[in-house]
Amino acid sequence: DVKVTQSSRYLVKRTGEKVFLECVQDMDHENMFWYRQDPGLGLRLIYFSYDVKMKEKGDIPEGYSVSREKKERFSLILESASTNQTSMYLCASSRYSDGSSYEQYFGPGTRLTVT
Amino acid sequence: GQNIDQPTEMTATEGAIVQINCTYQTSGFNGLFWYQQHAGEAPTFLSYNVLDGLEEKGRFSSFLSRSKGYSYLLLKELQMKDSASYLCAVVDSNYQLIWGAGTKLIIKP
Numbered sequence: 001d002v003k004v005t006q007s008s009r010y011l012v013k014r015t016g017e018k019v020f021l022e023c024v025q026d027m028d029h030e031n032m033f034w035y036r037q038d039p040g041l042g043l044r045l046i047y048f049s050y051d052v053k054m055k056e057k058g059d060i061p062e063g064y065s066v067s068r069e070k071k072e073r074f075s076l077i078l079e080s081a082s083t084n085q086t087s088m089y090l091c092a093s094s095r096y097s098d099g100s101s102y103e104q105y106f107g108p109g110t111r112l113t114v115t
Numbered sequence: 116g117q118n119i120d121q122p123t124e125m126t127a128t129e130g131a132i133v134q135i136n137c138t139y140q141t142s143g144f145n146g147l148f149w150y151q152q153h154a155g156e157a158p159t160f161l162s163y164n165v166l167d168g169l170e171e172k173g174r175f176s177s178f179l180s181r182s183k184g185y186s187y188l189l190l191k192e193l194q195m196k197d198s199a200s201y202l203c204a205v206v207d208s209n210y211q212l213i214w215g216a217g218t219k220l221i222i223k224p
Contacts, residue, residue: 004157040123042202042216043158090157102146102206106157 003027004107006091012113019078021110023091030096032074033104034058034066036087043090049074050096081114088112117141119215121203126221127193135188135201135218143208149177149188150202152217158202161188190220198222 007022025032033048035058045058047066055066063085067075074093078085088111092104118140127133139147146165150158164170164179164186176189188201203215 040216043204043214045211102210102212103148103160103163104212106159108157109155111155 004091004093004105006089006107006110008110009108010111010113012115013078013081014115015082017078017081017114019081019112021076021078021089021091021112023074023076023093023107024072025074025093025105026072027093027095027105028071029093029105030071031094032068033092033094034064034074034076035090035092036060036085037090037109038087046076081112083114086112086114117205117207117213119203119205119213121201121215121218123216124219124221126223127190129193129195129222129224131193132189132191133193133220135190135203135220137186137188137203137215139184139186139203139205139213139215141205141207141213144181145206145208145210147177147179147186147206148202148204148212149186150204152200152202154199161201193222195222195224 004025034046035043044060046064049055049068065077088109090109091107094104120138149161152158162177169178174191179186200217200219202217204212
């Protein structure tokens, strides 16, 4: 089974802190994604990566950066956390190929609260 | 712009049948996914449709009409554990997933 893990289930940080969210997948997937999920808004893509050291902006990249130094690991960084970044953060991975391989496998999520 | 529409919330009775609709307007189409997400948990894969028609998988079925930009998820013999949000997502021309906001399904005894 594909396994995607995230470093924390719950995280509480103060405004202005630098926050690191880590994601690791064990299925050698090429693609990795970071989403945030807020009530009534669905999943919104922050950043994604097709390969090591490659990154692409999603729909809401402002206030975030990412790092992918190894194929299995994709990190989301909040340079200076703000209260409007309080959310559920979901990491996902997928294989790069046709058809249903676009299926994304999700980690358990990190519920981040910024006070 | 790209848009996926689903009802925000639906209520159904245990043992009954419910149909959750999804309509989409996207730049291109390379398939449609349905995911299930229990409260506080990650989304999990339910189905994938790329051709028109009905795909059945146990109690769950998914239908697609590409000409109408329409899909539905059909859940039969509802159980309390089916209480969850159901997310519709379309693969667009850039092979990106465009997500709907999800439908919260409440099952009553």
